[in-house]
Amino acid sequence: MTTQRKSSAGAARRSESSRRAILTAAFELVQEVGYAKLSVEGIAARAGVGKQTIYRWWPSKGAVLFDAFLMLSEGADGEAALPDTGDLEADLKTVLRATVAELNDPRYGEPMRALSTEITHDPELAAVYAERLDGPMKEIKKERLRSAQRAGQLAADLDLDLAVEMLWGPLQNRWLQRGGPLTPEYADRLVETALNGLRPRR
Amino acid sequence: MTTQRKSSAGAARRSESSRRAILTAAFELVQEVGYAKLSVEGIAARAGVGKQTIYRWWPSKGAVLFDAFLMLSEGADGEAALPDTGDLEADLKTVLRATVAELNDPRYGEPMRALSTEITHDPELAAVYAERLDGPMKEIKKERLRSAQRAGQLAADLDLDLAVEMLWGPLQNRWLQRGGPLTPEYADRLVETALNGLRPRR
Known part of the structure; x- marks a missing residue:
């Protein structure tokens, strides 16, 4: 049981760190190439994850970018x-x-x-x-x-x-x-x- | 000379009528399919012209659509x-x-x-x-x-x-x-x- 719990905590941590890497990659990439040339493939490559990881969580590049904005705005919650x-x-x-x-x-x-x-x-x-x-x-x-x-x-x-x-x-x-x-x-x-x-x- | 002039007047008329057909097609088509799915191929098919006719006059679908707006606004010049x-x-x-x-x-x-x-x-x-x-x-x-x-x-x-x-x-x-x-x-x-x-x- 303990091992099991530990390992899902580890998976959750890994998940969260992949999620952040993907959102950061999307935000950076759109600055460099513009929205028209932004692609899920490009985001995946920059974030070091597989394309299917992105599609598991988001239906489109627009949805990824939107969550990237949400992540940024949550960071600014203090002010x-x-x-x-x-x-x-x-x-x-x-x-x-x-x-x-x-x-x-x-x-x-x-x-x-x-x-x-x-x-x-x-x-x-x-x-x-x-x-x-x-x-x-x-x-x-x-x-x-x-x-x-x-x-x-x-x-x-x-x-x-x-x-x-x-x-x-x-x-x-x-x-x-x-x-x-x-x-x-x-x-x-x-x-x-x-x-x-x-x-x-x- | 006369024949020559007649025939280029005819060509100009045909050009102008193709131009109007293309602009009208672009304006109608974007209403039906949205801008993302609008394509030069689609406009050409609707207008009954070849794709290359469009590319001879406009570099992109955005440029065609823009001219369609210009055509409409010129029609409204009276008011x-x-x-x-x-x-x-x-x-x-x-x-x-x-x-x-x-x-x-x-x-x-x-x-x-x-x-x-x-x-x-x-x-x-x-x-x-x-x-x-x-x-x-x-x-x-x-x-x-x-x-x-x-x-x-x-x-x-x-x-x-x-x-x-x-x-x-x-x-x-x-x-x-x-x-x-x-x-x-x-x-x-x-x-x-x-x-x-x-x-x-x-």
């Missing part, structure tokens, strides 16, 4: 709140500038482009993404907005889901559609314009 | 202005509701998803798209906003490019990322929130 200095505009600028820097970094940008286009064409993956990655991120953003709303800095009847889309949507869309450069100044202007609105304020 | 009743909010709601209806219609939605993801992964196509399709459309939108700005309905120092992104970016992004349903009510709320901003107005 699951936006800055809250009391100055909403300054805090949002800090956050959107960080988003700009991340999207401009090919180590993150390329895999994220791949994930985004997979979601565009795959409603099922989109649902899992919404539930496991985007949903929790959105909740973190809304929490910061809720705090500002309590402080009277945001309209009392504001729809916070829509508010998140007003701040991050144009940025994400400019990035995906390559509509213009993503700069820190762009992040600042976007925050100011979303907060103030297009109509004049006296 | 190249947004409504201007003097009521900016009402006019923008009309336009964004029309955009919502169009994106929800699979005849347009599916090819547009395909084009959008091509652009995400292809900076060269993105540049051509920006110049020939998105640029002119953006100019039409800005023209309407400029008229409102002259009437004092928009902030005098508003960056009109950014204003266009604030109105259409969240919509486009929600659609591409499948972040939620696109409804007429969503279009209305988006217009109101962009115009008023997230901060309270007294």
Whole structure:
């Protein structure tokens, strides 16, 4: 019995280490070759496992890449709140500038482009993404907005889901559609314009 | 000479009719099979031309699809202005509701998803798209906003490019990322929130 237990613990450890090797390989490889040329064969070779090991756990390269994102985001669990200095505009600028820097970094940008286009064409993956990655991120953003709303800095009847889309949507869309450069100044202007609105304020 | 000229006019006509048949076939086929399964072979079969005819004019299926969009947008040249009743909010709601209806219609939605993801992964196509399709459309939108700005309905120092992104970016992004349903009510709320901003107005 003891031996048996030991050996399945060992198998679980080996499994977990293969899983991590596969996810890391997928994330690295997509940066190097792009999503179109990413293949399960390539991931297997980089991770030092057989192709069938991957297919045992994931149905497609898109699914592997998605889990690679989940692994990364779980690693970042400790810092699951936006800055809250009391100055909403300054805090949002800090956050959107960080988003700009991340999207401009090919180590993150390329895999994220791949994930985004997979979601565009795959409603099922989109649902899992919404539930496991985007949903929790959105909740973190809304929490910061809720705090500002309590402080009277945001309209009392504001729809916070829509508010998140007003701040991050144009940025994400400019990035995906390559509509213009993503700069820190762009992040600042976007925050100011979303907060103030297009109509004049006296 | 006359015969020669006649015969090249005939060839040009035949060329133009093959070109239109190919573009129409590409647009129809992507609706039926999706972009991943769209192929130059499939387009050629549907259009009743040889594969080599397509490759003589276009380097890839993405390029064919892009020209199909151009052909459609040229057909719509007559109505190249947004409504201007003097009521900016009402006019923008009309336009964004029309955009919502169009994106929800699979005849347009599916090819547009395909084009959008091509652009995400292809900076060269993105540049051509920006110049020939998105640029002119953006100019039409800005023209309407400029008229409102002259009437004092928009902030005098508003960056009109950014204003266009604030109105259409969240919509486009929600659609591409499948972040939620696109409804007429969503279009209305988006217009109101962009115009008023997230901060309270007294």
